Amino acid sequence: MLDTIPDIELLIELVDMEDLRCGDVNHPRGISFHTAEASAEFLIVAPCCGDRGLLCRTRSYYLKYQAATIHCMRCDARWAPDRYQFIPLPGVLPI
Numbered sequence: 001m002l003d004t005i006p007d008i009e010l011l012i013e014l015v016d017m018e019d020l021r022c023g024d025v026n027h028p029r030g031i032s033f034h035t036a037e038a039s040a041e042f043l044i045v046a047p048c049c050g051d052r053g054l055l056c057r058t059r060s061y062y063l064k065y066q067a068a069t070i071h072c073m074r075c076d077a078r079w080a081p082d083r084y085q086f087i088p089l090p091g092v093l094p095i
Helices: 005-017 057-065
Strands: 042-045 052-055 070-072 077-079 085-088
Touching: 042 057, 052 057, 057 085
Parallel strands: none
Antiparallel strands: 042 052, 042 085, 070 077
């Protein structure tokens, strides 16, 4: 697994500064299982290149428990959800 501790420390600072939105709000094809007005609650980390994204609870739950694969946009590869890390942002309960 990747070392995500520096990312979490940075996110703590960012969460204090502003209300972070779900990164999939601007998805080019639109997506299901997403609450557009919801704040980001999870940092999702790809197993291949370490690409990261911030997602709302609804989208994170769908990807972790219902999706067959998750597409890494940087590597253009698909991975099983159990290969990804879903890290709750500070103050957020795990899914």
